[in-house]
Amino acid sequence: MMATTNYNLPTITGNMTADVPRDMNALAEATDDAIKSVSEQAGGSLAQHALELPTKTKLGHVRLQEDYISGALQNGWQGSFLFAKNDLGIVSLKLNSYGMVTTGGTVIATLPHGYRPKAATIFPITTDINGGIKFLIIGEGSGEIIIPVDSMLEANRVYLAGATFYAGE
Numbered sequence: 001m002m003a004t005t006n007y008n009l010p011t012i013t014g015n016m017t018a019d020v021p022r023d024m025n026a027l028a029e030a031t032d033d034a035i036k037s038v039s040e041q042a043g044g045s046l047a048q049h050a051l052e053l054p055t056k057t058k059l060g061h062v063r064l065q066e067d068y069i070s071g072a073l074q075n076g077w078q079g080s081f082l083f084a085k086n087d088l089g090i091v092s093l094k095l096n097s098y099g100m101v102t103t104g105g106t107v108i109a110t111l112p113h114g115y116r117p118k119a120a121t122i123f124p125i126t127t128d129i130n131g132g133i134k135f136l137i138i139g140e141g142s143g144e145i146i147i148p149v150d151s152m153l154e155a156n157r158v159y160l161a162g163a164t165f166y167a168g169e
Contacts, residue, residue, distance in 0.1 A: 004028050004029055004031075004032035005032065006032045006033070006035065006036045007032050007035055007036070065084050065085070065086040065092070066084050066085060066086070067084065068082040068083065068084045068092075068094065069082065069083055069084060070082055071083055071109050071110075071111070071112075072109065072110075073097055073099070073108060073109050074107050074108060074109055074110065075099065075101045075106055075107055075108065076099050076100045076101050077097050077098065077099030077101070077108050077109070078097065078098060078099065079095075079096050079097030079098055079157075080094065080095070080096050080097065081093075081094075081095050081097060081108075081109045081145075082094040082095075083111060083115055085114070085115055085167055089166050089167045090164050090165070090166060090167075091111075091115050091117070091164065091165055091166070091167050092162075092163070092164050093123075093160060093161075093163040093164070094160065094161050094163075095108075095109075095125075095136075095145075095158060095159065095160035095161075095163075096157075096158075096159055096160075096161075097109075097157070097158050098157040098158070099158075102147065103147065104147050104148055105146065105147065105148075106146065106147045107144045107145065107146050108136070108145045108146070108147065108158070109144075109145045110142070110143050110144050110145070111138065111143035111144075111145070112143065113143070114167060115143065115167055116138070116141065116142075116143035116167065116168055117138050117140070117143075117165045117166070117167070117168055118140075118165075118166060118167075118168030119140050119168070120137060120138065120139055120140040121137070121138045121165050122135050122136070122137050122138075123135065123136050123137075123138070123160055123163045125158050125159060125160045126158075126159045135148055136148075136158070136160065138165075
């Protein structure tokens with residue numbers, strides 16, 4: 001089987017009858033030439049570009065989130081506290097924790113610099129009693145994740161997932 005000169009498109013052999021081989025070969029050659037022409041105008045090989053793996057270094061537009069970092073819990077709280085930030089500065093939080101100190105004003109964890117919100121931020125959470133919804137606050141500048149002062153958790157377990165915000169510092 002023959003192939004076109006530029007991009008190895010298949011052509012039909014001459015032992016076929018009628019005008020089909022001639023027409024198919026003409027179409028293959030025309031397509032091959034058109035791809036070459038567009039590729040040259042674009043300054044490179046379209047076939048080569050299509051085969052490149054998309055990476056930040058090669059294409060520059062792929063935005064990936066870093067792996068989640070395990071944060072330290074405070075004041076007797078245990079469980080998991082995870083956070084991550086992507087190239088756009090969006091921080092994601094996951095919290096599945098339990099503790100003994102559930103009074104208002106208690107700090108559960110503190111986000112490090114670079115992962116703190118621009119302003120004080122409030123997130124709804126669920127607890128293990130009655131599926132009740134309460135709130136946690138991330139303090140402006142401090143990055144402390146706090147049970148609000150005018151609140152008290154009715155349960156010891158706290159769930160927070162999918163919380164996102166822009167990092168301010």
